[in-house]
């Protein structure tokens with residue numbers, strides 16, 4: 053199900069820069085139409101407590117299946133949205149739908165503690181973004197502590213002071229902040245201290261061989277010790293094999309996300325999963 057159509061054959065692509073220009077030319081207008089006509093969809097990938105298997109949160113992932121072009125990868129169309137200034141309207145739509153869903157699940161008595169939303173600094177740059185977010189939160193009767201804002205390690209490198217201050221402000225108001233794709237940039241641990249992160253998501257490349265690679269095991273152990281000392285929660289991304297899951301538990305890693313735990317789900321599928329693990333009130 054989770055396969056994306058390649059927009060053009062790889063023989064046409066000379067360089068990453070050229071590819072991104074071609075993607076823009078091909079996708080910019082159809083994407084604008086898809087946003088306007090609300091043809092995007094959301095998938096929800098559970099974040100799991102490894103010990104118990106319980107869903108502790110869900111990450112919202114944007115999906116676009118264009119009637120003509122086919123299903124597109126978020127890595128591609130989010131890039132295009134950022135390059136063509138459509139990320140604000142796309143991000144606004146994603147946030148609105150995510151908060152609406154969380155409210156609906158609250159009303160239905162489903163117990164989902166948190167929802168995690170990917171955010172581009174370009175959205176935060178928009179002067180009305182954070183006041184709109186606060187209004188949407190109120191409209192859906194949610195508290196800031198229910199929302200995790202995920203920012204990729206790479207995007208933090210390019211962040212302006214204005215954006216960083218907006219995020220600090222939201223953190224003070226109770227929103228959670230997660231550093232996404234940790235370990236993919238050149239930034240190092242120092243980045244973790246620049247914003248008041250409550251969570252770090254370890255990129256799947258750092259745990260791809262965690263079940264047998266001693267260097268990966270040593271690195272993850274160090275990150276877990278660091279996070280225990282600082283109170284920052286660690287979530288490991290891309291858990292694909294049960295042996296990885298076993299080793300993660302052995303290393304003291306408590307939370308994970310990945311195909312072995314659960315693929316990204318439709319809202320109905322997530323609802324069924326949450327329904328199956330409701331604990332009766334004492």
Ligand code: C2E
Nearest residue numbers: 113114126127130146170171172290291292309310311312
């Ligand atoms: P991300 O935030 O790091 O999200 C996790 C990605 O890993 C998702 O890819 C998910 O489908 C994939 N994944 C989950 N489990 C596994 C696994 O076990 N193995 C492997 N190989 N992959 C796994 P997806 O949905 O293609 O999204 C790619 C990226 O696009 C996201 O990475 C995020 O950075 C961005 N993105 C997606 N939706 C949005 C959005 O609404 N707004 C923004 N700004 N970015 C978004």
Ligand code: MG
Nearest residue numbers: 111170202232
């Ligand atoms: Mg993410």
Ligand code: MG
Nearest residue numbers: 232233253289
């Ligand atoms: Mg990630």
Ligand code: MG
Nearest residue numbers: 204232233255
């Ligand atoms: Mg990513």
